[in-house]
Amino acid sequence: MIELTNITKSYEMGEMMVHALRGVDLKIQEGEFVAIMGPSGSGKSTLMNVIGCLDAPSGGRYTLDGIDVSQMSDDEQARIRNKRIGFVFQQFNLLPRTTAEKQVALPLMYGGYGRSQRSDRAKEALNSVGLGDRLDHKPDELSGGQQQRVAIARALAPNPNIILADEPTGALDTQSGNEILNIFKELNSQGMTVVMITHDPEVAEYAQRTIWIRDGVIVEHL
8 A cells, every 4th residue: 555665855944954764665465554763863753754744755666555646746646645644642632612523624624515415424533533522622621632532533524545643652651552552453443554653662553454564764673
C-alpha cells in the first residue's frame, strides 16, 4: 500500500541546510500496524508528514496504492489526504466550545456531505470509540482519554483506510493510553492500516512491526 523509495527531505534554516531524511526505503502493507521509533531529531515526524501527504519529499518516489503522490500538486495531495488518511496527534486539537458530534462532523463539511449525513457519520464514528453517550459533551466535560477518542472518531468519520498517529498517548495516563492503543488494535483487526510514531517501547509493542529511524535513515526493523 505504502512504498517509499530513496526518499529525501531537506530544509533551509537560515544559511544551514538540514537533511531530515537521507534516502528512506520503506514498504507498509495494507492492514499492517506499524510503529516508527527514533530519538528526537531522527526524522520520524518528517517521515510521518511525507507519508501523510502533509509535506512533499525533496527527492525519491512515494507511491500510495500504486499512485505516485510524490510529484502531485498541493491540491492533489490534499484530495488524497482528505479521502484516504486520518490523523491523530498527541494534542487532541479539539475546538473548545464545540460538542463531540460537531467536532467529528467538521471534516465532513469539506467532503460535500449533507447535514444529516454528517450527523449520522459522526454518531457512528463516536459509537465506534465508545462515546455514543457523549455526543453533546464539550472538551472540558471530557477526560483526556475521552478527548483523544473524539479525535480518533474525527479521523475515522471520512472512512479513511490509513490512520497516522503521532505520539497518540503522549498526553495521557497509562490506563487511558492503553485504552487508546486497544482502539487502534481493534481498528487494525478490522483491516485499517495504522502507522504510529512513538518514543515509548511499551507503546510500540502494540504494533505488529517496529521501524527504527536515526539521523534520517531507517536503521532497523523489528
